[in-house]
Structures are given as C-alpha cells and as structure tokens.
Amino acid sequence: MEGVFDPAQLRTFLAVAQTLSFTQAAHRLGVRQSTVSQHVRRLEEAAGRQLFSRDTHGVELTEDGEAMLGFARSILEANERAAGWFRGTRLRGRLRFGASEDFVVTRLPEILKGFRREHPEVDLELTVELSGTLHQQLEAGKLDLVLAKRSEERPQGQLVWRDRLVWIGAEGLRLDPGRPLPLIVFPPPGLTRARALDVLERHGRSWRIVCTSGSLNGLVAAARAGLGVMAHTDGLIPPGLVPVPERAGLPELGPVDFVLLYGERQRDTATRAAAERLAEAIMAGPVP
Incomplete structure (x- = not known):
C-alpha cells in the first residue's frame, strides 16, 4: 500500500460515490468514462482495497468505500486550506x-x-x-x-446528486382506490408538486389537496397525522414516514x-x- 492518495483520483471517487454511476461521474467531471475507471482503479490500488462493487445492476460502495468517503473529504479539504494559505x-x-x-x-x-x-x-x-x-x-x-x-x-x-421521487405517508395509512388520492403538497411553484400532479393526471388518478404548506415541517406534520400522502425524495424521507406500498397502485414519480x-x-x-x-x-x- 502506497499510503499516498492523488487528489484528482479522490475527486473522481467522490463523484462516483455521489452518482453511483461511472457514466454520470464522467459527465459531471467533464472527462471520459475510461478516465473515471482508471482513477478509481488506481485509487483502489493505492488503498489496497476494493472501494466499489460493480455488477449488472449498478455500482455500490463497499464497506471500505464508505470509510474512504470521510478520508477523501478530509484530504481534499486539507489540500484546499493549504492552497489557500500559500496563495496568500x-x-x-x-x-x-x-x-x-x-x-x-x-x-x-x-x-x-x-x-x-x-x-x-x-x-x-x-x-x-x-x-x-x-x-x-x-x-x-x-x-x-x-x-x-x-x-x-x-x-x-x-x-x-441523483435520486428518485416516491410517495410517502404515515405507517399503516390506508388509501381507498375508489376515492380521490389525498395529497399533501407545497404551494406553486414547487417542482415536486408539479411533478406529482402531472403524473397523476397522465395516469388518470383522481386527487384532492388536503394540506398545503410552504414549510417542509408543516407537510411532514400533516403526513404523520395520517391526512394523506406526499411526494418526496427517496433518500431524504423524514423520520416517522415510510414509502407507500406498491400494492396501493400509485404511479411512479420518476428520477430527480x-x-x-x-x-x-x-x-x-x-x-x-x-x-x-x-x-x-x-x-x-x-x-x-
């Protein structure tokens, strides 16, 4: 193990860790995908550990990759502080x-x-x-x-960062398929609101707004009370709320x-x- 990590390789590693895609990381960094693969391979060689597991389903961080996240951020931040100091x-x-x-x-x-x-x-x-x-x-x-x-x-x-929007609500919430879907939404011009309404309209699913709030805390409180469902980023689901089960038959909201x-x-x-x-x-x- 060399023990020396190249900042360029660390930046590439972080881009892949964020997007979980070598293609998206290359697009973000403005380099070829082969360059991304080369940087990750050399970083893994320097660490002596595998940082990503790759298969036909996608890319995931290994346990050592998760550990490298913190080290990479610290190293890059230290480099930036040093560069700023000597630039004067x-x-x-x-x-x-x-x-x-x-x-x-x-x-x-x-x-x-x-x-x-x-x-x-x-x-x-x-x-x-x-x-x-x-x-x-x-x-x-x-x-x-x-x-x-x-x-x-x-x-x-x-x-x-790339994720997907999902329907969330209180655990145990029951939705009547014969009645309009109770929605908890931000006011216009909320992008998530617009996506949710557009998807429901395209799938012919009737809906009614039961709560509108410009505050995320207000929406979360209404959802926890069981008033209805809200569209939200999958990776940022607030405590006390869960994804609506697939058996509810709600249309997919797509990536964000x-x-x-x-x-x-x-x-x-x-x-x-x-x-x-x-x-x-x-x-x-x-x-x-």
Missing part, C-alpha cells in the same frame, strides 16, 4: 446562497459551518425556499449560487436531480470566487 488570498465579500428546503436536515448545515470557519470574511446570506422559487430568484439576479432540484424548464446545472447553478449576473470576481469555493465544498461529498 482570503475570500471576502457577500455571497447570496439559496438552498432547497430538502437539504436543511442533511449535511448542508455542516458544510456551511465549515465554509464559515474557513472563510470568515465572506458575508454568507442563506435563503431556504422551494426549488421553483430559487430558480426564479436566481434568474432575477437575487442569488449568486443555488442548490436545488433540476427544473424541466431549466435543464442546466452541475449535478450534485439536485444541481448547483450560478447566477449569470455575478456582481464581482470576489463573489464568483466565493460561490465557486462553496460549490467545491458541497461537491466534496454526498449531501444527504
């Missing part, structure tokens, strides 16, 4: 960052805490909103960087991408530099 430059200015409410109970608070610790002279302003609202604010020049669901109308963005988007009207180079540095911190490991 300190980030300054104001950064307006918008994040989808999906992430407030994930690793995002930890990432933002680390960013504030490393860059205390950046005035970070956080906006937590619906993904649709964040897209609108970004286009209006009110935000510099956004972490949100990918919009079908705005397919651009740097892929951070979480992306980073930069404001097109960056106010100055300092803002752009701060946005890029925060984006790097978010990309350094899976958000959930």
Whole structure:
C-alpha cells in the first residue's frame, strides 16, 4: 500500500460515490468514462482495497468505500486550506446562497459551518425556499449560487446528486382506490408538486389537496397525522414516514436531480470566487 492518495483520483471517487454511476461521474467531471475507471482503479490500488462493487445492476460502495468517503473529504479539504494559505488570498465579500428546503436536515448545515470557519470574511446570506422559487430568484439576479432540484424548464446545472421521487405517508395509512388520492403538497411553484400532479393526471388518478404548506415541517406534520400522502425524495424521507406500498397502485414519480447553478449576473470576481469555493465544498461529498 502506497499510503499516498492523488487528489484528482479522490475527486473522481467522490463523484462516483455521489452518482453511483461511472457514466454520470464522467459527465459531471467533464472527462471520459475510461478516465473515471482508471482513477478509481488506481485509487483502489493505492488503498489496497476494493472501494466499489460493480455488477449488472449498478455500482455500490463497499464497506471500505464508505470509510474512504470521510478520508477523501478530509484530504481534499486539507489540500484546499493549504492552497489557500500559500496563495496568500482570503475570500471576502457577500455571497447570496439559496438552498432547497430538502437539504436543511442533511449535511448542508455542516458544510456551511465549515465554509464559515474557513472563510470568515465572506458575508454568507442563506435563503431556504422551494426549488421553483430559487430558480426564479436566481434568474432575477437575487442569488449568486443555488442548490436545488433540476427544473424541466431549466435543464442546466452541475449535478450534485441523483435520486428518485416516491410517495410517502404515515405507517399503516390506508388509501381507498375508489376515492380521490389525498395529497399533501407545497404551494406553486414547487417542482415536486408539479411533478406529482402531472403524473397523476397522465395516469388518470383522481386527487384532492388536503394540506398545503410552504414549510417542509408543516407537510411532514400533516403526513404523520395520517391526512394523506406526499411526494418526496427517496433518500431524504423524514423520520416517522415510510414509502407507500406498491400494492396501493400509485404511479411512479420518476428520477430527480439536485444541481448547483450560478447566477449569470455575478456582481464581482470576489463573489464568483466565493460561490465557486462553496460549490467545491458541497461537491466534496454526498449531501444527504
């Protein structure tokens, strides 16, 4: 075992770990898939362990791969701190960052805490909103960087994480197939709301809205009370809620991408530099 890990290989490893796809990792990094495979193979050789298990069904992290996640983030963060020190430059200015409410109970608070610790002279302003609202604010020049669901109308963005939307509700919730589906939803322009209603309409499934709230906590409370079902990201299901069983016959909601988007009207180079540095911190490991 060499004991020395190449930062480029670690970044490739993290991209594969986030997407669980060599193809998606290559797309994100802007390199060939063969390069991704080569980086992972060399990192596994340096570690002396297999980091991914690969078969016809997909890619999964091994136990050693899970351990490497933490080490990779720490190594890359240390490299970035060292580079910043010897560059002799300190980030300054104001950064307006918008994040989808999906992430407030994930690793995002930890990432933002680390960013504030490393860059205390950046005035970070956080906006937590619906993904649709964040897209609108970004286009209006009110935000510099956004972490949100990918919009079908705005397919651009740097892929951070791919998952799927599922129907969730309280455990033991019973749905009457002969009655309209009771829905718990965000208000417009929520992207998850739009997807859920569109899918139900296309499958001819009648529905009625039993709860609307701009707060994820409000929706979760209603779902825990057994008022109905809500569409939600599979990897971010809140405690006390479970996926609706397949026997309920609800249509599949499809995949969902979480992306980073930069404001097109960056106010100055300092803002752009701060946005890029925060984006790097978010990309350094899976958000959930």
